[in-house]
Amino acid sequence: MPLASHDVFTAPDWWRQAVVYQIYPRSFADVNGDGIGDLKGITSRVPYLQELGVDAVWLSPFYPSALADGGYDVDDYRDVDPRIGTLDDFDEMVATLHAAHIKVVVDIVPNHSSDRHEWFKAAVAAGKGSPERDRYIFRDGKGEDGQLPPTALRSIFGGDAWHRVTEPDGSPGQWYLHLFAKEQPDFNWDHPDVHADFLATLRFWSDRGVDGFRVDVAHGLKKNLDRPFDAMIRVDDGVVDAGDGQHPLWDRDEVQDIYAEWRTVFNEYDPPRTAVAEAWVQPHRQARYSSPAGLGQTFNFDLLRADFSADDFHEVIDRNLKAAAEVGGSTTWVFSNHDVVRHATRYGLPPVPARAGAPGAGEAGRGNDGKQWLLEGGDPAEVDAERGLRRARAATLFMLALPGSAYLYQGEELGLQEAGQIPDAARQDPAFFRNREIEIGRDGCRVPLPWTREGSSFGFGPDGAHLPQPSWYADYAVDVESADPASTLNLYRRALALRHELECAEALEWWEVSTSVLGFARPNGWCAVTNFGTDPIPLPEGEVLLASGQLAAGELPGETTVWLRR
Missing domain, CATH: 2.60.40.1180 (Golgi alpha-mannosidase II)
Incomplete structure (x- = not known):
C-alpha cells in the first residue's frame, strides 16, 4: 500500500498529531509457537500496521521480567526478555517499522524495578546502611523488634506497601517500599545513581533508533515520607498531605526536575526524542507534564472515564485543549489500553447507579471503567454488544478528528469486546490474585489477538495462546473483517487515511x-x-x-x- 499523502514520519514534531498504536507484545503475534507474542511476531505484522495507517507503535514492556506485573517488574532495562526475543530481533523490528515510516515508542518504568534487578539483589545482600540500599527506599520497622511496617501505607495491589527483608546474617531486617507488588521495589530518586542510570537507559534505546518513550507512573517518582502516616491509607488516596501541601507520593513539584534532565538527553538527538507521561493527576496539573521543557505530552484519560455524553465530551475536550495550549504542548486522547475494560464493552454495559459524590450518574464508563461489572460476574449476556460497538465507533471517529495525538489499543480496530469470563486458574494479573475482593484484574483486555477465523489460536501463533481466547473471537478476526467493507477494521483504515489527508493546525x-x-x-x-x-x-x-x-x-x-x- 502506498504511503499516505501526509507523512508524519518526516516531521520533527511528528508526535503532536500522531496516531499511536499500542502493542502489548505478549499478546500481539507469536512466531516461535510458545504461546507468547514476540518481537518477530511484531515484525511479521508490520504490513498490517502500515495498511491500518498508524504513525507510530508503542510497545508495552518487553524487558526481562518474572511477570509479577505483566512485565512492569523489570529485571534489566537494557535488554529483551528471551521469551520475547533478542536485541538483534529488536533492531530488526525497528528497522522494519522505520522502513514502513512508522515511529517506535517504548515503555520505560522509572518508579520501580523488579526485585530480581541486580541493584536490588545487591541492596539486600549488602545490609543496612550500605550505599547499595540507598538506591531504594529502605526503612527500619516499628515495634520493639522492628516487626511492624514503617508506616501504614497500603499498596495499589492490596496489603502493606512495605515488605521486610532477611538480612545477610539471617535475621529479620529492614522494610522496603513498594507502591505496587512486593516484587516491584521503589527506586530512591534522591540518589544520583538512579538519575544517571536512567539517563544511560534513555540513550541506550535512543541510539538503537527508538523515537520516544511512554513513562510509566510518571507522577510517582519523588516522595516525601517524613511523616509517619499512621492512618491506614492506600497509596492512591488523593487527600493525604505530606505536611508541605502536597501528596507524599504523587505529583510532587520536584518530579519535573527529573524530566528537565531527560529533556536534555532527548534534545541530543535529531529529531529530538519525545515522551508521553502516564500521570493520573488532577486536570489542572496535567499540563506540567506536557511542557516542551519536560516530556512534551501526558496521557489524557478524561475521555476514557467520561460517559458517552455530549456534555461530558465537550467539557473534557475544551478543558484539555486549553491546558495544552497554555504550555505549548500537545494533548492526547485515548479510550482503551492494557489496564482498562475495552471501550466497545464499557459502552454496552447496563446503567449503573451514581456513587455518592462521584461524577457520571447514568452510564457505565465514568467512575468505574467497567471493572465492577467484571468483578460481579462479567456475564456477557448483560452487555449490549451491538450498542457498545456502535457507541465505540462513534466515539472513536469523533476523537480521531480532534487536534492532538490519538492513542489506539491493539484490537480496538477490530471492535473487540472484553474477554470477561476467564477462569481463575488461567488468570495472570497480580491485581486479581492480591486484591480479588475488589479487583478483577486486567487479563480480559490482554487476551491475544485473533488474526484468522480458523487455525490454532485464531492465527495468533502456531500452538495456542498464553491466555484463553473465547470462541466468538472468530467473528472479529482480521481476515474476516478485512473482507467486510462495513467492518470496524475497514472503518479505522478509512478514518486514518482521511485523517492524514485532512490534518491541519491544532x-x-x-x-x-x-x-x-x-x-x-x-x-x-x-x-x-x-x-x-x-x-x-x-x-x-x-x-x-x-x-x-x-x-x-x-x-x-x-x-x-x-x-x-x-
Missing part, C-alpha cells in the same frame, strides 16, 4: 453544542458531528466524508458520528 471551533449533539470544525473546513442521543437528527450540511454507521436519507442516526467537509 485548533477547532465548536459550532453545535447541545445536550445530545456535539459538532466542531477544524481550520480547513473538516467537521465532525456526533449524535449522542438515540433519535435521529437532520444531517448537517456539507460533503459527507465518512460516518461511523449507515446514514439514513437526510438524517444522522442516534449514537453515530459523521465527518463532513464544509
Whole structure:
C-alpha cells in the first residue's frame, strides 16, 4: 500500500498529531509457537500496521521480567526478555517499522524495578546502611523488634506497601517500599545513581533508533515520607498531605526536575526524542507534564472515564485543549489500553447507579471503567454488544478528528469486546490474585489477538495462546473483517487515511453544542458531528466524508458520528 499523502514520519514534531498504536507484545503475534507474542511476531505484522495507517507503535514492556506485573517488574532495562526475543530481533523490528515510516515508542518504568534487578539483589545482600540500599527506599520497622511496617501505607495491589527483608546474617531486617507488588521495589530518586542510570537507559534505546518513550507512573517518582502516616491509607488516596501541601507520593513539584534532565538527553538527538507521561493527576496539573521543557505530552484519560455524553465530551475536550495550549504542548486522547475494560464493552454495559459524590450518574464508563461489572460476574449476556460497538465507533471517529495525538489499543480496530469470563486458574494479573475482593484484574483486555477465523489460536501463533481466547473471537478476526467493507477494521483504515489527508493546525471551533449533539470544525473546513442521543437528527450540511454507521436519507442516526467537509 502506498504511503499516505501526509507523512508524519518526516516531521520533527511528528508526535503532536500522531496516531499511536499500542502493542502489548505478549499478546500481539507469536512466531516461535510458545504461546507468547514476540518481537518477530511484531515484525511479521508490520504490513498490517502500515495498511491500518498508524504513525507510530508503542510497545508495552518487553524487558526481562518474572511477570509479577505483566512485565512492569523489570529485571534489566537494557535488554529483551528471551521469551520475547533478542536485541538483534529488536533492531530488526525497528528497522522494519522505520522502513514502513512508522515511529517506535517504548515503555520505560522509572518508579520501580523488579526485585530480581541486580541493584536490588545487591541492596539486600549488602545490609543496612550500605550505599547499595540507598538506591531504594529502605526503612527500619516499628515495634520493639522492628516487626511492624514503617508506616501504614497500603499498596495499589492490596496489603502493606512495605515488605521486610532477611538480612545477610539471617535475621529479620529492614522494610522496603513498594507502591505496587512486593516484587516491584521503589527506586530512591534522591540518589544520583538512579538519575544517571536512567539517563544511560534513555540513550541506550535512543541510539538503537527508538523515537520516544511512554513513562510509566510518571507522577510517582519523588516522595516525601517524613511523616509517619499512621492512618491506614492506600497509596492512591488523593487527600493525604505530606505536611508541605502536597501528596507524599504523587505529583510532587520536584518530579519535573527529573524530566528537565531527560529533556536534555532527548534534545541530543535529531529529531529530538519525545515522551508521553502516564500521570493520573488532577486536570489542572496535567499540563506540567506536557511542557516542551519536560516530556512534551501526558496521557489524557478524561475521555476514557467520561460517559458517552455530549456534555461530558465537550467539557473534557475544551478543558484539555486549553491546558495544552497554555504550555505549548500537545494533548492526547485515548479510550482503551492494557489496564482498562475495552471501550466497545464499557459502552454496552447496563446503567449503573451514581456513587455518592462521584461524577457520571447514568452510564457505565465514568467512575468505574467497567471493572465492577467484571468483578460481579462479567456475564456477557448483560452487555449490549451491538450498542457498545456502535457507541465505540462513534466515539472513536469523533476523537480521531480532534487536534492532538490519538492513542489506539491493539484490537480496538477490530471492535473487540472484553474477554470477561476467564477462569481463575488461567488468570495472570497480580491485581486479581492480591486484591480479588475488589479487583478483577486486567487479563480480559490482554487476551491475544485473533488474526484468522480458523487455525490454532485464531492465527495468533502456531500452538495456542498464553491466555484463553473465547470462541466468538472468530467473528472479529482480521481476515474476516478485512473482507467486510462495513467492518470496524475497514472503518479505522478509512478514518486514518482521511485523517492524514485532512490534518491541519491544532485548533477547532465548536459550532453545535447541545445536550445530545456535539459538532466542531477544524481550520480547513473538516467537521465532525456526533449524535449522542438515540433519535435521529437532520444531517448537517456539507460533503459527507465518512460516518461511523449507515446514514439514513437526510438524517444522522442516534449514537453515530459523521465527518463532513464544509
